Amino acid sequence: MKEGIARHVVAMRIAKELQDGDYVNLGIGQPTLVANYVPPEKQVFFHSENGVIGVGPMPEPENEDPDLSNAGGQPITVIPGAAFISHVDSFALVRGRHLDIAVLGGLQVSEKGDLANWIRLGRKVGGIGGAADIARGAKRIYVMMDHVTKDGEWKIVNQCSYPLTAKGVVHTIFTDIAVILVTPEGLVLQEVAPGWTAEEVQALTEPRLTISRGLQEISL
């Protein structure tokens, strides 16, 4: 199959959306890459739901603190001016709609912006973690995922077949081949990866895409 852009490039593209002063939660896995690409002139505060506002870069192994991790359990550092809070406060700020943006992974996103990202169909048990609260609570939800599954199946679908994390919450989908905005009128294709056409993206997307009049190539 034709190649899209690399994951770190998707992360760079998402980082472009972050504004100075934003409070942002990055989901476990791919989305954590986004933190690496925030330009130094922007001060973005990263929230980790296990009780940190102001996550800093990953430490060198010799500087790991046994009591300090992100929500994925990876050792982290904190920036000067960080705050530690309990789980109650951490999710109060999520549920109370104080977070500007969350970047989450996705198994499926529907035309209506429903997000499924916690359990595969047929698996008996899955972990929701903080995903349901964060997907429902942050003011803007970006989904970062591959456009189709390894087997080439649609991940952007008319209706999610996997159990939902949250209903009607996704703002924009960033994939290896496209940037797609979720609107009340349906999905709008805003950007395509270099070398890709809108028709090729549509062929890998179940719902009908409206092609933006300002359709562009993904650029950094």
Next chain:
Amino acid sequence: MAGRPVYHDPLDAIADIPDGAVIMTGGFAGRGVPVQLILALRERGVKGITLITNDTSGGWGGRVDASYLIEAKQVKKVIVSWPVPASTAVITPLEQQLLAGELELEVVPQGTLAERIRAAGAGIGAFYTPTGVGTPFAQGKEVRTINGIEQILEYSLAADYALVHAHKADAYGNLVYRRTARNFNPPMATAATVTIAEVDEVVPAGSLDPESIVTPGIYVHRLVVKKG
């Protein structure tokens, strides 16, 4: 008021926990886990536990967590947000027991879990939250539109015992935490009939800054000093 009893052997601190107890254990991703209290529960072999904890996936670089109690088949029901690892490479004891019908599992969104615990400690019976609306987490729950936002009814969650971890306690049981080892420990400390805090150090009353206390000693009944 007298100070809180300080135990040096965790087995003594949990000696009265009966089979069938509802037990909360603090901790997240292996940080802030009351490790010695969990190992003591395992050693004593308390059975039929209803376990309320954030994660039972294990695998945090060999750190002890509440999954040790499931592995030892001491748990009949788990209320948790992150029951199993994301990877399906390993079938955990939790999954085996679940499939064998030996274990009951309730998966709760993490923020809802924290708030249900907080509510119990604060004397609130239930609350409405937008988290989980339109998802499997809303199944069988009352839905109401409040201020134009659909919300579901969630009940508070109390325990007989809360096993928490803190960095320091003073003699009255006031607790301070360290970094992300705080996590679920403060709400859990408020939500149990008996709260037992495992701490790195007990210091004299008056040596912690009153402005810095996260969990006041009114919630804390027993202290255990971590060995070694």
